[in-house]
Every structure is written in structure tokens, then in C-alpha cells.
Amino acid sequence: MLALANVLVCIPSGLATARSFAPNPKISSCNSVRWAMLRKMWRLIPKTAKVLSLTLYWNHSLISCKPSKKFYTGLKVSRTSWIARQSRKSKIMSLHRSESSQLLRLAIPVVISQVGAMTMGIVDSIIVGRYSSLELAGVAAGNSIFWMIVMMGFGLLHGMDPIVAGANGSGHIEDAERCLGSALKMGAVFSLIFTPIILIIANNLWITGATPEVIHATVPFLRTLAFSLWPLMIYGALSRYWQAFEIALPFTATIIFANLVNWAGNYAFVPGHWGFDAYGARGAAIATTVCRIFTLLAAVWISVYFWRKKTDKPWQHLFDPSYCFKYCILCLYVPSWTLIGNRGKGWLSPRARP
Structure with missing residues (x-):
């Protein structure tokens, strides 16, 4: 079962890696041939494995794909704001806890x-x-x-x-x-x-x-x-x-x-x-x-x-x-x-x- 799981995981992982070689006018002929081979391999996979592989593929593709620089900038800003919000929340909660404990002690x-x-x-x-x-x-x-x-x-x-x-x-x-x-x-x-x-x-x-x-x-x-x-x-x-x-x-x-x-x-x-x-x-x-x-x-x-x-x-x-x-x-x-x-x-x- 563990080997089967590893296989199933490797399939979408490979597909996600291959996503960067998707058909595009700018890609090389070598990449086009490789993409055609992957499509032929996909037809040979059973239907159940296809469903599982597709699910893992799309989840993994969000990470493995190469987004634009604007996406990275927005991600960095959103992460910074999220960290700032969490920091403010933790400060407020720690302040409430300290004030509550101080109040109870008195x-x-x-x-x-x-x-x-x-x-x-x-x-x-x-x-x-x-x-x-x-x-x-x-x-x-x-x-x-x-x-x-x-x-x-x-x-x-x-x-x-x-x-x-x-x-x-x-x-x-x-x-x-x-x-x-x-x-x-x-x-x-x-x-x-x-x-x-x-x-x-x-x-x-x-x-x-x-x-x-x-x-x-x-x-x-x-x-x-x-x-x-x-x-x-x-x-x-x-x-x-x-x-x-x-x-x-x-x-x-x-x-x-x-x-x-x-x-x-x-x-x-x-x-x-x-x-x-x-x-x-x-x-x-x-x-x-x-x-x-x-x-x-x-x-x-x-x-x-x-x-x-x-x-x-x-x-x-x-x-x-x-x-x-x-x-x-x-x-x-x-x-x-x-x-x-x-x-x-x-x-x-x-x-x-x-």
C-alpha cells in the first residue's frame, strides 16, 4: 500500500512538474514532444487513479507552477499583513491575559x-x-x-x-x-x-x-x-x-x-x-x-x-x-x-x- 501511495503521489507530482512545459508557442520542440508523451501515458492510467491524480495535480500545481513577479509581491504583502495581524492579536491576547491575571491577583x-x-x-x-x-x-x-x-x-x-x-x-x-x-x-x-x-x-x-x-x-x-x-x-x-x-x-x-x-x-x-x-x-x-x-x-x-x-x-x-x-x-x-x-x-x- 505504501508503494502504491508513492506511485500515486509521483504521478501528479510529475504532472505538476510537467505543467511548466505546457503547449505554448514559445516552448521548444523538445518540450512539445515530452508533453505529447505525457498525454499518451495519461490515457493508460485507470479511471480511479485519474481522479486521485487530478486532485493532487491541481493542489500541487498551485505551488509548483511559476507565477509572475506580481503574484510573489502580492503574496509577500499579504503574508506580511497576516503576520502583522497575528502579532497584534497575540499582543492583545497577552495583554488581556496579563491584565486578567493581575486583576485576579488583586x-x-x-x-x-x-x-x-x-x-x-x-x-x-x-x-x-x-x-x-x-x-x-x-x-x-x-x-x-x-x-x-x-x-x-x-x-x-x-x-x-x-x-x-x-x-x-x-x-x-x-x-x-x-x-x-x-x-x-x-x-x-x-x-x-x-x-x-x-x-x-x-x-x-x-x-x-x-x-x-x-x-x-x-x-x-x-x-x-x-x-x-x-x-x-x-x-x-x-x-x-x-x-x-x-x-x-x-x-x-x-x-x-x-x-x-x-x-x-x-x-x-x-x-x-x-x-x-x-x-x-x-x-x-x-x-x-x-x-x-x-x-x-x-x-x-x-x-x-x-x-x-x-x-x-x-x-x-x-x-x-x-x-x-x-x-x-x-x-x-x-x-x-x-x-x-x-x-x-x-x-x-x-x-x-x-
């Missing part, structure tokens, strides 16, 4: 950090739910009120993201530090304003129409949890600042470790293990507050480490007067944080009684 730790901040409340609910269903209702009610306030604060801090990222991209690190200083000041002011508001809400939960049992479980939890607002806001400002510099993994590790500590604290304070008293829902708030203070200290340590690594004069412009950044943050994201805060107010309606 986005995955940020997503884990955001989820980890919310997971502390879930851990509270899991541990307290095993202890008492009434205490669980108090934790759910307290977290609803607390996170309504926190989302307003986080919406306020969203204003620093585009400003810090733009300053980092343009190489103006001092502007990024001024923006962080403004965010820290606004976070501190926000905490000073809304911590008393949370305490006032805790003392007036009867307005919501909740049952006395749920109010009795919610009040100590919410009063204790109110003091975790300021470390949460400062931690949020620091983490967002470094995320704009594509440094998010240390904060992700911090929030994961804090969740483990929060679980251990809930296990110790809620039902009263390891020699501690049983505090119920208030124990969950104590554990969460301690963990948020820990995350703040870790964020400060991470910030000091990277500041010293990036510049010889760290935090030099951190507390410079920067009314421009305060104005930009307020103008950009006051509508955002009010909208986000309004999403959590449904719990306050009489229809949402625990």
Missing part, C-alpha cells in the same frame, strides 16, 4: 477580606445559636443595626479608592498619604458621631416594636459591639489605602486569622468554656470587639512595614492639611454611603419584628 484577596469582615457576624450567630435561640435573635437584631451604620462608613471610605489609585499611578505618593490622612480623620469623626448614636438606639429599641425578650438580649450585645466601630473604620481606611498599591494579601491573612480568634473567643465567652463565665450574646460582642482591635493593630504594623520599605520618610505627608481630598471624598461618595446605609433600614420597620 481581586481574590480583596474579596476574601470583604467576606471575612462579614463572617465575624456569621460566627457569632453560629456559636450563639447553639447556646440560646433567644440570644441568637438578639445577635441578629444587633448585627442588623450595627452593619447598617458600618455600611454607611464604608461607603464614605470608598471615596479614597480612585484618588489613592490615581496618585499611585502618577507617582505622587505624598498625595496618596494626604488622602489617607483625610480618610483616617473622617473615619475617626464618623466613629465619634455614630458610636453614641448606636448606644442611643440600643437604649430605645422599644421604638422598633420588638418583643421585650429580644430587646433584653439585643441591648447588651449592641452596647458592647458599638465600641468596635472605630477600629473597624480605621482598619478599613488602611486596608483600602494599601489595596490601591496592590498590597492586599497581608490584610487577607489578618482577617482570616481574626476569624479564627473570633471563633475561639465566642467559644470561650458565649457558653463559658476554658474557665470563663457565660456571657451569652454579650460574649459574642466582646470577642468580635477584641478581634477588630487586633486587626487594627495588625493593619498598623503592616502599614509601618511597607511605608519604611517604600520611602525613606514614611507618613511625612499623612496629616498635612488637605481640604481638597476631603472635598473630593465627600462630593464623590456622600450619595453612595447614604444609599448603602438606607438598604439596611428595613429591619427598623414594625413588619420586621424578630
